[in-house]
Amino acid sequence: MNESSNAQPPVNARKIALFLPSLRGGGAEKVTVNLAKGFLEKGFQVDIVLAKAEGPYLKQVPEGVRVVDLGTGRVFKAMRPLIAYLRTERPWALISGISHANVTAILARLAAMSPTRLLVVEHCTLSSAQADAVSVRARTMHLFMRMLYPLVDRVIAVSRGVADDLVQTLGLAKKKVEVIYNPIIDADLLARSQEPVDHPWFQTGSLPVILSVGRLEYPKDFATLLRSFAIIRQSIPCRCVILGEGPDRAQIERLAEELGVKDDLWMPGFVDNPYAYMSKARVQVLSSHWEGLPTVLVEASACGTPILATDCPSGPREIIRNGENGQLVPVGDEKSMAVALTDVLTGQRKSKSSALSRFELSASASHYLKVLENG
Numbered sequence: 001m002n003e004s005s006n007a008q009p010p011v012n013a014r015k016i017a018l019f020l021p022s023l024r025g026g027g028a029e030k031v032t033v034n035l036a037k038g039f040l041e042k043g044f045q046v047d048i049v050l051a052k053a054e055g056p057y058l059k060q061v062p063e064g065v066r067v068v069d070l071g072t073g074r075v076f077k078a079m080r081p082l083i084a085y086l087r088t089e090r091p092w093a094l095i096s097g098i099s100h101a102n103v104t105a106i107l108a109r110l111a112a113m114s115p116t117r118l119l120v121v122e123h124c125t126l127s128s129a130q131a132d133a134v135s136v137r138a139r140t141m142h143l144f145m146r147m148l149y150p151l152v153d154r155v156i157a158v159s160r161g162v163a164d165d166l167v168q169t170l171g172l173a174k175k176k177v178e179v180i181y182n183p184i185i186d187a188d189l190l191a192r193s194q195e196p197v198d199h200p201w202f203q204t205g206s207l208p209v210i211l212s213v214g215r216l217e218y219p220k221d222f223a224t225l226l227r228s229f230a231i232i233r234q235s236i237p238c239r240c241v242i243l244g245e246g247p248d249r250a251q252i253e254r255l256a257e258e259l260g261v262k263d264d265l266w267m268p269g270f271v272d273n274p275y276a277y278m279s280k281a282r283v284q285v286l287s288s289h290w291e292g293l294p295t296v297l298v299e300a301s302a303c304g305t306p307i308l309a310t311d312c313p314s315g316p317r318e319i320i321r322n323g324e325n326g327q328l329v330p331v332g333d334e335k336s337m338a339v340a341l342t343d344v345l346t347g348q349r350k351s352k353s354s355a356l357s358r359f360e361l362s363a364s365a366s367h368y369l370k371v372l373e374n375g
Helices: 027-041 057-060 077-091 099-112 127-133 138-150 160-170 186-193 224-234 247-258 274-280 293-300 334-346 361-374
Strands: 012-022 045-050 064-068 091-096 117-121 155-157 178-179 208-212 239-243 265-269 281-284 307-310 326-329
Touching: 012 027, 012 099, 027 045, 027 057, 027 293, 045 077, 045 334, 057 064, 077 091, 091 099, 091 361, 099 117, 099 138, 099 160, 117 361, 127 160, 138 224, 138 307, 155 239, 155 361, 160 178, 178 293, 186 293, 208 274, 224 239, 224 247, 224 334, 239 274, 247 265, 274 293, 281 293, 281 334, 293 307, 307 334, 326 334
Parallel strands: 012 045, 012 091, 045 064, 091 117, 117 155, 155 178, 208 239, 208 281, 239 265, 281 307, 307 326
Antiparallel strands: none
16 A cells, blocks of 8 residues: 555654664764754654664663664664664654664665655764775775765764765765754753762862873874873873773773873773763863764863864864864874973863854754754
8 A cells, every 4th residue: 555645644753763783882872862862852752773772871861762672783684673663663754873874774764665754974074984994894885875875865964074074075965965063062961060070080189180081992092192191291290081991992001001101091981971070170182083073072161171182074173263262283293282281281271162052952953853844
């Protein structure tokens, strides 16, 4: 039977589904949880659909948001249950947030012959990521993206830099790409930033803390941060804290020992409330080779903490007004980073930037809804 002749509406006009591999600790996962909260507050039914329901952000899913576990583990294997989900649940919109999940989402919608609107989100500059991805799998994924991304309703880029890169790298039409800044700031973030941190380094009167937050892997370039920290410690007593987990932990710890800074470095792994640490740190540092839109810079700025970042592609330049609410330094340049950090550590703590409204949860959710409604 043709669905258009069915007495029931073609889709559930009040349901939005968000698709990811899992809710392991990462920027895209955090953004998805925040976006779910934003849609929920605007009166929508929200499903977070996961290839496998695992990861620390599961605990942060708002009450009222349903978690759908496809139970497959690997994303590509989730295609068949995702097809079944689209046919039975019939959400108005499906939003997918990571490249390989995006490909699966596009193929699933095609196979389901679903009228569900589909947005795919890109969180990083593909050209930078692909320059270091030489595997057959990575090249195949790039080919799939070039073929399939034109079939979605809109590709969402989390910064202008990501949008420009998508147009150039995948050959997408500019009208196909929409820039929507990530939903980052809400009342909950600000309230949680005031919670105590049960560690002596964050108590009143302790040495200044240089904080960095991110997955422990190559793109974040924590090596440059540690080398900069080693330079600074020769003249300024301070400490360094890195929040996050990932495959490069042992490598980072070895480098800290080689540089003689391991006793002043603390790496507690993933923490449920990084904002409490941010609000008490002297500076938040992003040392990345590349990004899309570095959420941690916005979060730290909202907490009133000075921010410093590499001028990497892309995102930091769209957040930091150099010299006003933070500083930009060249990628991979520990000496320039050390000079900038010294300036922050010996200067006065600045207040948060006033240009943060574009990163508020409600503004981002409203922008997504506008794109969905207008096609």
